[in-house]
Amino acid sequence: MDSRSWLLLEPDPPELRLPEDLRARDPFGGRDCGWVAQMRPFVRHYAAPGARVFDPFCGFGTTLLAAALEGRDACGLEIDPARAQLARERLHRHGIDAPIATGTLPETPAPAPFDLCLTNVPYFGCRWPGEADAQAGQLYLERDYEAYLRRLRDLFHAVRDALPEDGYCIVMAENLNLDGRLLPLAWDLARVLGALFVARDERLLCYRREARPLAPGDARSDRSHEYALVFQKQRERVCLDSTRDALQALRDAGFAFDLYGSYPRWLADPGVREPADADLLLPDDQAEFDRLLWWLHERDYALSLWGEPLRPPLRLPRLREHWYVRAQRRDRLGRLVRLDLSLADQAGRQTPAAR
Template identity: 35%
Template sequence: MKPWLQLSSSDLADQLPDGEDQEVHFPAALVEAILSEYTTPGQTVLDPFAGFGTTLVTAEVMNRRAIGVELLPDRVDLIRSRLTGAGTVEVINGDARKLSTLVDGPVDLCLTSPPYMDAVDHPENPLNAYETLDGDYATYLDEIAAVFGQVASLLRPGGHAIVNVANMRVDDRVTTLAWDVGRAISRHLTLRQESFLCWDRQPEWLTGDYCLVFQRPVDSTGHPYP
């Protein structure tokens, strides 16, 4: 992946489904670039935090198989409504923290953006769709690590996980979410690269947006490390 990528903020607005007011984290153009580089037609892409389904819809258009997990039932319905129904994409209503019980491997690529959390006065729990007030930043990072431990077990040897995550400013204090999530995921996968996303109009709350590229390594015989 290039060390930096130029993106247009208008693409995000154009992709927001009618009636929705929450942000789409990344545009289809970014997904297209990543899938072109890291997969070939027929290979399988996993998104454990499917959201509005950008990864899944783009994968279908590009003739990849795809599996998405989404916690909110209404989002699952929305994603399914955006697909052609050709049968190459599976959308599962479930909790990413239980990923290994929901998805069978192997998958060739995991491409996702986890729900964000800042480290300053954030009682809502992102992994419960911000609907409960048991949020704790350290616990959140541990659970993200556990999700990607399961991703690592599903990836084929040598397969990649690419995670879009940003550092952000809240009340004049910066949460280094990208670095903290990167360290958490590195408990299970090897960080290979970071790519900086250059937006034409960067939101004020965002101080740096990244794609972090991880890999499930193999040993000299081609077998995955445990």
């Protein structure tokens, strides 16, 4: 892979395509089978020799085949047992023995440890022809877009937990056109992933398709591109000076809180590892907590609850269920302030380390 922000992909040669007899056994006719050529450059660039590549939506085993062709190990998860079997047969014909488990994250763990997550998400709005009763959890069957995004968040949260530090999570997605309206799936997915990983870059994947004329004012395109969203599991650096200023501004505004965790340890000893956020313990006071959230909201902090955007107010019982609210702000120089807001009486929390 070179420095270009786009890749022009060529179709797979016949010997790497999904065999016709396997395609005929699939309810979709294999129409959603990806290209091995799509995945191979990312395997080469982001997985060292001997590393293992994981695909949580392994489908027909395309990513696993790409990994094996590049000399890497692979494993996958597939919710549809019939497709999982098709993937095993396809790989077996290439002499590849990669573990494929039937299920989905987070309920079913990956069948083996992995170093790179590389996948193409099931698209929202597909008309899955399989048996609905036998496909509980099938994202193709999700009727509500926000629920679809929440389930992707939960799945990639499990990916983050299993991924080693500095490992990459690369997800392919395209924006969709549903009923004549653009649905920004790729961009919404990037927001979901951005709450879990550090965004590194993107690649635009381009496919050759014959152009056709459009009537004046017709906005439709042939959807001949998609995005490869490149994220990494890593502690994102916060600006310590900006964080100190933000905490002082909170005190000046009359908010009471205690600090705990890595930030006060760093204040006591700047030689230790720099913190990735400042953890605040707040009084159990609904009115004061609402005042704090509105204060942050009015100062353009992005508020989120486990990756979901949040607009105040928030009831304290819901905060206890989710442990913390994240408030973060980034200025035009890229300096990041990240505050995690919890209640002082929550079980399992550490004793406050600084005032």
